[in-house]
Amino acid sequence: MLHQLGILYANKGEVDQAIALYNQSLEINERIGNVQGIAATLHQLAIIYTNKGEVDQAIALFNQSLEIDERIGNVQGIAGTLHELRILYANKGEVDQAIALFNQSLEIFERIGYIKSQADALHSLANIYAKKGEVEKALALYNQSLEINDRTDNVQGKAATLYCLGHIYAKKGEIKEAIALFNQSLEIDERIGNVQGIAGTLHELRILYANKGEVDQAIALFNQSLEIDERIGNVQGIAGTLHELRILYANKGEVDQAIALFNQSLEIDERIGNVQGIAGTLHELRILYANKGEVDQAIALYNLSLEISQRIGAVRTQTMTLRRLGDLAQQQGEYTKAISYLQPASEILQRLQSPHAESVSASLDRIIRNS
Incomplete structure (x- = not known):
């Protein structure tokens, strides 16, 4: 008892x-x-x-x-x-x-x-060898585990091992083989309704397709992943997927689509109180607006990001934002405002003994002399 x-x-x-x-x-x-x-x-x-x-x-x-x-x-x-x-x-x-x-x-x-336990142990042992970088040993153990799982019809174990094999082939640069293994794992997870397994495999596949430059295929996989996260109410997963999806659109030059996704992600982060996520999204958004030439919008977002980074004590983000605001003010000929941003940035960088301290200090001295 x-x-x-x-x-x-x-x-x-x-x-x-x-x-x-x-x-x-x-x-x-x-x-x-x-x-x-x-x-x-x-x-x-x-x-x-x-x-x-x-x-x-x-x-x-x-x-x-x-x-x-x-x-x-x-x-x-x-x-x-x-x-x-x-x-x-x-x-x-x-x-x-x-x-x-x-x-x-x-x-x-x-x-x-204990055949199933044997397969699990082989799988776990393979994970250790994979982390050690002993790839051939890991592959041999994964394949032993896979053979047992096939023999005992342990489909969940088979899916997990195929996923790990896909990882290894991706790291080896054998992308075609990796994609085939991930797709086999995905087919099993879809058949048995393993939603987490599906989401994880889609994540790996979309990275492979993005790295191959097959952006449209990667976007399709991101949208599949997004649909799953929305169905199961995985809010953090949705935010993460939107983050990666918006970067793909930004890299494609589809800036308005990227901005729409950034704003969706921002709304989620605000709802769940993910302050660091908000700061990161604002950082990306302000770069997009700056690149579009919408300087006033970019400055507004920089100031919002500055307020958040000061509130949560993110000193490096705060410094980076101050520096960027100083550069924008200087470009607009607003030297007094530029000094008001660069002065605290310089002080923080010196306190942190940052290698960037010298360049910011030099910029500040140049503005003071010319203003």
């Missing part, structure tokens, strides 16, 4: 209460010699310490649990604990230790016939 209560409190996020209950359960299990109960409770305690970010404490508890499970031959417990430990070591950057634990897990899964 104490153990089960601990799980309930842990799920509620009441961590201290959960730890107290687990420790009570642990004390009773030790007193009555229930070693399987001790191992299970140590495992749960380790998960809590993992979530708290106390990694060394978590590893110590997992190892205590592992030692008991190995002693009593609890193969499922061993496999579960090795799974948690290998993730911790991978996150700590101790990759060789993580790989050793993955291989231990694989040996256990093969021995007890």
Whole structure:
């Protein structure tokens, strides 16, 4: 009961209460010699310490649990604990230790016939080798995982592995192969209704098509992604997609379309209170207006961005905006106004010991001499 209560409190996020209950359960299990109960409770305690970010404490508890499970031959417990430990070591950057634990897990899964778990472990191990840059090793492991998923008809696992393979081929510059793999993954995700998988794969495909210069195909994929995000109410996803879509239109020279998308994105960021998103969008918008020659509109947006960056303490954005406002004022012959912008920009850059401090200071001195 104490153990089960601990799980309930842990799920509620009441961590201290959960730890107290687990420790009570642990004390009773030790007193009555229930070693399987001790191992299970140590495992749960380790998960809590993992979530708290106390990694060394978590590893110590997992190892205590592992030692008991190995002693009593609890193969499922061993496999579960090795799974948690290998993730911790991978996150700590101790990759060789993580790989050793993955291989231990694989040996256990093969021995007890846990085929799906074996495929998952191969997939995770491939991820580690991919991050290490050992591409051929990663490819071999992904293909082993794919073969098992094909054999066991694990379509979700297959889609995930095809997606990762697509990533690797994209990085290798084998774009045609990458697109084929992403499309296979996409077809499965659409068939099983895995909306997050669809969105992620569309994201990768649109980047590949944009980089290939096939902008219209990239835009079509962005719009597909946008439709999904709107359907599932993923507001942040919508804002992100609009951001990338507007850049494509801007690069195509379709400035009015880009501005319309910027304004849509701005409306979302204002609604959800994403101040950094607002600042970034205003930055892009003011550049577009400046390039269109609509200087007054650009200046209005620069001033709005300046107010936001000052409010949230984004010093570098503030400095960049002051500098740009100073340049615009100088171009219009408004030297006093230019000085009022460049003076604080120069002071901030000097305080930050920025390499740009000298050039802004020189511009300021030039304006003062000529005004």
